[in-house]
Amino acid sequence: MLIVLMVISVLLLVAIPNITKHNGMINDKGCEAFLSMVQAQVKAYEMEHNKIPTVQQLLDGRYIKSDKCPNGHAIKINENGDVSEIGS
Template structure:
């Protein structure tokens, strides 16, 4: 082997892998911590969107719909928030986040 060949040594590669591992260990917990907050905000936006669809249904049919009527009428696709909780509609037409 020639002494002046260019390339990385095993030590240099191990140092690079160690640095990448440390960066991943710092980054992954932060992403998972913010994931629940993102899902909560997504659910809040979904509830507001469903509330507007309840008003649209009420204007067209002159009655407050159930969640199933909204799904059957293709006003919404499903009754689940991004965080997995279901929604419910009260007798007054208010949309609530359930369990």
């Protein structure tokens, strides 16, 4: 029984650092996908209203639900309509 507990403990000690490392990579990939989605919504807003929106206008118009990436960083839209992450 002690041997089984020791083996499980060793496996957990090996697995937990890998899981936490991959969690950051997953959030970064999620942020890339989110930025692409917001970029598409900027284009949709621009086609409907003939102007480049602000993040707040996208939120108010329900084009997007959040102004933050999965990794917690906020987004911004520059004067050209390009979407980027703040704090990266």
